[in-house]
Amino acid sequence: xxxxxxxxxxxxxxxxxxxxxxxxxxxxxxxxxxxxxxxxxxxxxxxxxxxxxxxxxxxxxxxxxxxxxxxxxxxxxxxxxxxxxxxxxxxxxxxxxxxxxxxxxxxxxxxxxxxxxxxxxxxxxxxxxxxxxxxxxxxxxxxxxxxxxxxxxxxxxxxxxxxxxxxxxxxxxxxxxxxxxxxxxxxxxxxxxxxxxxxxxxxxxxxxxxxxxxxxxxxxxxxxxxxxxxxxxxxxxxxxxxxxxxxxxxxxxxxxxxxxxxxxxxxxxxxxxxxxxxxxxxxxxxxxxxxxxxxxxxxxxxxxxxxxxxxxxxxxxxx
Amino acid sequence: xxxxxxxxxxxxxxxxxxxxxxxxxxxxxxxxxxxxxxxxxxxxxxxxxxxxxxxxxxxxxxxxxxxxxxxxxxxxxxxxxxxxxxxxxxxxxxxxxxxxxxxxxxxxxxxxxxxxxxxxxxxxxxxxxxxxxxxxxxxxxxxxxxxxxxxxxxxxxxxxxxxxxxxxxxxxxxxxxxxxxxxxxxxxxxxxxxxxxxxxxxxxxxxxxxxxxxxxxxxxxxxxxxxxxxxxxxxxxxxxxxxxxxxxxxxxxxxxxxxxxxxxxxxxxxxxxxxxxxxxxxxxxxxxxxxxxxxxxxxxxxxxxxxxxxxxxxxxxxxxxxxxxxxxxxxxxxxxxxxxxxxxxxxxxxxxxxxxxxxxxxxxxxxxxxxxxxxxxxxxxxxxxxxxxxxxxxxxxxxxxxxxxxxxxxxxxxxxxxxxxxxxxxxxxxxxxxxxxxxxxxxxxxxxxxxxxxxxxxxxxxxxxxxxxxxxxxxxxxxxxxxxxxxxxxxxxxxxxxx
Numbered sequence: 135x136x137x138x139x140x141x142x143x144x145x146x147x148x149x150x151x152x153x154x155x156x157x158x159x160x161x162x163x164x165x166x167x168x169x170x171x172x173x174x175x176x177x178x179x180x181x182x183x184x185x186x187x188x189x190x191x192x193x194x195x196x197x198x199x200x201x202x203x204x205x206x207x208x209x210x211x212x213x214x215x216x217x218x219x220x221x222x223x224x225x226x227x228x229x230x231x232x233x234x235x236x237x238x239x240x241x242x243x244x245x246x247x248x249x250x251x252x253x254x255x256x257x258x259x260x261x262x263x264x265x266x267x268x269x270x271x272x273x274x275x276x277x278x279x280x281x282x283x284x285x286x287x288x289x290x291x292x293x294x295x296x297x298x299x300x301x302x303x304x305x306x307x308x309x310x311x312x313x314x315x316x317x318x319x320x321x322x323x324x325x326x327x328x329x330x331x332x333x334x335x336x337x338x339x340x341x342x343x344x345x346x347x348x349x350x351x352x353x354x355x356x357x358x359x360x361x362x363x364x365x366x367x368x369x370x371x372x373x374x375x376x377x378x379x380x381x382x383x384x385x386x387x388x389x390x391x392x393x394x395x396x397x398x399x400x401x402x403x404x405x406x407x408x409x410x411x412x413x414x415x416x417x418x419x420x421x422x423x424x425x426x427x428x429x430x431x432x433x434x435x436x437x438x439x440x441x442x443x444x445x446x447x448x449x450x451x452x453x
Numbered sequence: 454x455x456x457x458x459x460x461x462x463x464x465x466x467x468x469x470x471x472x473x474x475x476x477x478x479x480x481x482x483x484x485x486x487x488x489x490x491x492x493x494x495x496x497x498x499x500x501x502x503x504x505x506x507x508x509x510x511x512x513x514x515x516x517x518x519x520x521x522x523x524x525x526x527x528x529x530x531x532x533x534x535x536x537x538x539x540x541x542x543x544x545x546x547x548x549x550x551x552x553x554x555x556x557x558x559x560x561x562x563x564x565x566x567x568x569x570x571x572x573x574x575x576x577x578x579x580x581x582x583x584x585x586x587x588x589x590x591x592x593x594x595x596x597x598x599x600x601x602x603x604x605x606x607x608x609x610x611x612x613x614x615x616x617x618x619x620x621x622x623x624x625x626x627x628x629x630x631x632x633x634x635x636x637x638x639x640x641x642x643x644x645x646x647x648x649x650x651x652x653x654x655x656x657x658x659x660x661x662x663x664x665x666x667x668x669x670x671x672x673x674x675x676x677x678x679x680x681x682x683x684x685x686x687x688x689x690x691x692x693x694x695x696x697x698x699x700x701x702x703x704x705x706x707x708x709x710x711x712x713x714x715x716x717x718x719x720x721x722x723x724x725x726x727x728x729x730x731x732x733x734x735x736x737x738x739x740x741x742x743x744x745x746x747x748x749x750x751x752x753x754x755x756x757x758x759x760x761x762x763x764x765x766x767x768x769x770x771x772x773x774x775x776x777x778x779x780x781x782x783x784x785x786x787x788x789x790x791x792x793x794x795x796x797x798x799x800x801x802x803x804x805x806x807x808x809x810x811x812x813x814x815x816x817x818x819x820x821x822x823x824x825x826x827x828x829x830x831x832x833x834x835x836x837x838x839x840x841x842x843x844x845x846x847x848x849x850x851x852x853x854x855x856x857x858x859x860x861x862x863x864x865x866x867x868x869x870x871x872x873x874x875x876x877x878x879x880x881x882x883x884x885x886x887x888x889x890x891x892x893x894x895x896x897x898x899x900x901x902x903x904x905x906x907x908x909x910x911x912x913x914x915x916x917x918x919x920x921x922x923x924x925x926x927x928x929x930x931x932x933x934x935x936x937x938x939x940x941x942x943x944x945x946x947x948x949x950x951x952x
Contacts, residue, residue: 321821322814329811332800339759339789339797340811340865341780399802 148392148408151441155412159419169422176300180290182414183303184209184362184369184378188385189392189406190314191241191358196389197318198351199331199398200248200255205359206381207266208240210374212363214270216286217279217373226285233367234360240266241356245349263382270375279373289368303365310361315403327351331398387434388413391441412437460522461486461650462507462538462619467516469502476502477513478674484619484667487648489641491665491682493658495694495884499674500654504621507652508540509533521618531560537618543627543882544795545604549597554578556596557610581610585640600745602633609640620644621652626660627882630744630910631945638664656885657911658690670694694885702889703917706896710734710920712770714904715787715873717756719765726751727928728765733873733904738895740919740936741908743948748928749908750792753875757782757789769873783812788871790862792878792908794855798862801851805843805861806832808850812869835864839890856887863891874898874905880914892918912941926950 160166168174188205195202216233224232240262247258289302318324329337330344330351338344366377392409394401413434420430462484469477477499484490494500505511507518509527518525520536527533530540547556554574563573575592582590587606590599596607605625612620622641626634641651641664655661661668662682670678670693678693715733720726725748733739741749754760756767758777767777772785782789791798799808806825809832810817817828832846839860843853850861859879866874876895880888895905895918909915915922916936923933924947931947 320818320823320825322818322823323821325807325814325823328803328807329800332802333797335791335797336800336808336811339757339779339791341778341783342811343778343780395802399800 147444148405148412148441151391151437152408152412152415155415155419155437159415159422162423165422169419174418174422178411178414178418179304180301181418182410183290183301183307184365185381185384185388185413186307186407186410187310187358187362187365188381189388189410190310190403191355191362192385192389193314193392193394193401193403193406194318194327194351194358195255195355196386196394196396197331197398197401198327198348199334200348200351201259201386201396202241202244202255202352202355203259203382204240204244204262204266205362205385206378207263207270208237208356208359209363209366209378209381210376211240211266211270211273212237212360213367213370213377214274214279214373214375216364216367217281218273220281220284220286221279229284229286230364233364234357237360237363238353238357241359242349242353244356245352248352249345249348267375267379274373274375276375278375281372286364286368287371290365303368306361306365310358311403311407314358318403323347323350328399331400333399384413385410387438391438393445395445409441459486460484460519461488462521462525463519464503464507465517467503467506467513467518469506469511469513476674477506479676480516480671480674481676482669483679484650484652486618486650487645488667489645489651489653489665491661491668492652492654492671493661493668493690493694494671495886498671498694498884500671501623502674503671504540504623504652504654507533507619508538508621534612534615534617537616538621539612539615539617539619540621541605541608541612541623541625543624545601545608547596547604547608550595552593553590553596553599553607554592556607557581557592557614559611561614577614578610581613582606584613584643585610586636586643602629602745605629605637613644617649619650619652621654623654624656624882625653626655626657630948631912632744632949634660656882656888658687659913661690662687691885702885703892703914706900708736708738708896708899708902708920710737711902714770715756715906716768716770717752717765718768720752720755720762720767721764721928722751722755722760722762725928726755726760729925729928729930730765731923731930731933733906735872735904736899736902737921738899738905738907738919740915740922741906741925742910742912742915742922742944743925745910747925747948749925750877751928752925753789753877753906753908757787757875759789783869783871786870786872788812788866788869788874790866790874790876790879792881794858794862794881799850799858802849804832804847805836805841805850805853806846808861809835809846809864809868812865831868832864835861835868839864839894854884856883859883859887859891863894872903874903876905877908878910879907880909880911912944915944916941924948 159169192202212233215236216229219229219232244259244262248255291301318327326342326347329342330347334344367373370377388409389401389406391412392405416434416437417430420433460483464480464482467477467480480503492500506513509529509532527536557578558574563570563577578592582588585606590603596604625637629637644651653661653665665682668680668682668685669676672694712735713732714735717729717731719728719730721728725746729748729752743749751760755762758779762777769785769787795801806829810828814823818824829846836843836846841857841860843857850858879891898905907919916939919936921933922936922939923930924944925931926948
C-alpha cells in the first residue's frame, strides 16, 4: 500500500495525460522548436478558451448527474445575439450582460423542462440542441451577422507574435475556472451539486431542494455557455449561426477526460480544464505535423476512450 | 450425517490476501449432500470473501476445494454456476425492466436457432417457480414491479434451472417478512430433500438454528467452530462469533415516555397506506411490525413527506408549521433513516463528512461558504463516538462495511440533531456487534427524551427494544399495545389479519 502514490495517480491522472501528449508531439525534432515555443502555447491557450469555459458549465451539470447536448447550439445562438446587439449599437457592457443572460435563459429552460417535466436531460437537451440552432438561424436570417467593429473583437487576438501578454479571453477563462472550482469545493451550493449527482434520493431525503437546485445548475451553466458564445463572437468577429456544430461533444469529452463520471458525483474543475487543454494540444500538434484532419478526429476519439478506461482502472483499484 | 463417506463440498486451508489485509487466514468447511449448513460470523469475519472464492469471483491464494469429490476451481461466477455452485446475493441481481420469466431464464433461454421457444420457456419458468411454491407469480410482469420477497423468489428460481449441487444464500431473509421467511424455509427443506446442499448465511441466529443441520462459525478469517446445530445453544454461537453474551444485545435503559410529540391521524397515501393513526411520546420507542407491503415504510415516508399525504394529518407537536417537504421535516426536528442504505440513505461516492452533515451544511460556514475542516472535525467526533471503522472522516462511504455505513447514516440524525427519529429497518444486514451498538444508541436516545419509531421485520428485535409495538395490516395500524402484551405469535396473528 502506497497511498501517497495512489493519491497522486488519482488526482494527477489527467495532468499526466497532458504531459504525455505534449511529450509525444515534442518527440519529432523537426517540429519540436515550433511546437514548444511560447507563441505556440499562446495559440493553444487561446484555442482552448471556448471549450474550457463551456467545460466549466458542463462540469457543474455532469457532476450533478446530468448532461447538456445543446451547448454548441447555445454558443451559436448567443454569439448571434451578441452580433445583432452590436449591430444595433449597444455598448460593450450591455452586450456582454445580454449575451450571458441569453445563455442563462437557455439553461433555465433546459433546467425547468428537466426538473419540471421529470424527463432525462439527454432527451431535453437533444431537443434544445435543435431548437437553439434553428433559433440562431432564424434570428440571423440564415446568414452571418456582420458589424463594423467592437472592442469585443480584441479579446481573443494573438496578433502580436512577440508579445508576451496572453489574450483577455485566457485570463477570463482562468479567473472563471478558479471561481467555479471554489464554488464546487467550498460552498453549500457546490456540495449540494455533488450530493444530487452522487445520490439524488439521498439529497431529497436530507431536505435538499433538488428540483430548484437542478434548475439553478442548468441556468448557471447556461451563463457559462453565454460567455463561451461571447468569445466565439470575438474570435470570428461576426455572428455565425452555423458555428460550433458538435462542440458539445468536445466539451463533454474535456470534462470526461478530466476525470468526471457521467453517473454524477465525481469531477473537478482542474481536471476539466486539463481535459480541454489536452484536446487543444492534440489539435494543435496534429496540425503542426500536417496530419490530415480525419487523423486528428480518430486520435481524439481514441484519447477519450483510453482516458475513461484508465479512470475506471484507477477507481476499480480504490474500491 | 456421514460426512466422511460423502462430501458435497470440502474446503481446506483457504487463504486470501488483499494488499495488506488478510481476509481469509485458513478456512476449512465441509458440507454433506442434502445438508443445510449455516455459515455464521460478524461482518468482516470473511464470509463474503469466502463466498466469493466459492462462487468463482475470487481465486484463493492457497488451499484446496473439492466439489463432489472432484477438485473444484471455478474460472468465474458463470463457470461456478455451470459446475453446480450457485449463489443468491443479498443485493439481488435482476434486470428490473425484463419480465419475471425473462429473468428466470436469463442466460439459459430455450431457443431454436436463436428464436425463443415461448412454450418451453414458460414451462421451465413455471416448473422452477412451482418447486419454490410460487406457481401464482405473474411471469409477464417486469421484475421491478415485484416486492423484494418476490424478486428473491425469481432469483432463486433462476438458480434452480441449473440444477445446483450447492446453493449459497447470503442473508436471504434480511428483507423478508416472517410469512415469506416461512415459505423460504419450506423451499430450502424441499431442496434439501432433493439432495441439494444449501449454505445459509445469516445474521439471524434463531433462523440459522431452525433451518440448519450444521454450522460453521468464522471469526477474523478463520474457522473457529463447527458442529451439529441441534447441539449448539444460541449463547454458544454468539460467544463463538463475538465473545459477547447474548443477553447483552438489548440493553434496557431507564426511560419514561412523556408528552405526545408526533401524532398521525388517519394518514393515507396510495397505493399501500390507507388509514394509519398513531401517537408517539417523547422518550418512547415505538415499534412498527407488519408484513412487507402492509404499509410500514409508506407510513414513515409519508410522515417525513417523502410520499404525499393524500388525506389525514401529521402533527408534530411543538414545532412550527411548515410545508410538507423533507426539508421542513428536518427543520421540525424529525430525522429519517431509510431502509435502503445504498440506494437512498447514503451517497456512496462521497465522504463520511459530506454524508454526515448533508442536512445542515450551511451551518458549517458563513454566507454559503463551507469550512471543510469544521465539517471533518464534526464528522470525526461521530466517527469516534460510534466507533465507525474507517481511515478518517474523508473516506468514501462506499468503502465502508454495511454496519459502519449504517452508523454514518444514523450519525446524520444525531448531528442534525433530531428529536423524533424515524428508523426504517435500522439493523438490516449488519453484524451483531454493530446491531448491539445501535440498540444501545436507541436506548440512550429514548432515555434522553427523544421519540423513536422503529420498523423491523425481526420480531425478537422489536420485542426486545420497544416500549410500544404497533402492528400494521393492509395500510392500517391494526393494534397498538405495550410490549408486555405482545408475543411473536400474537404479532403474526394480527399482521396476517387472522384474528
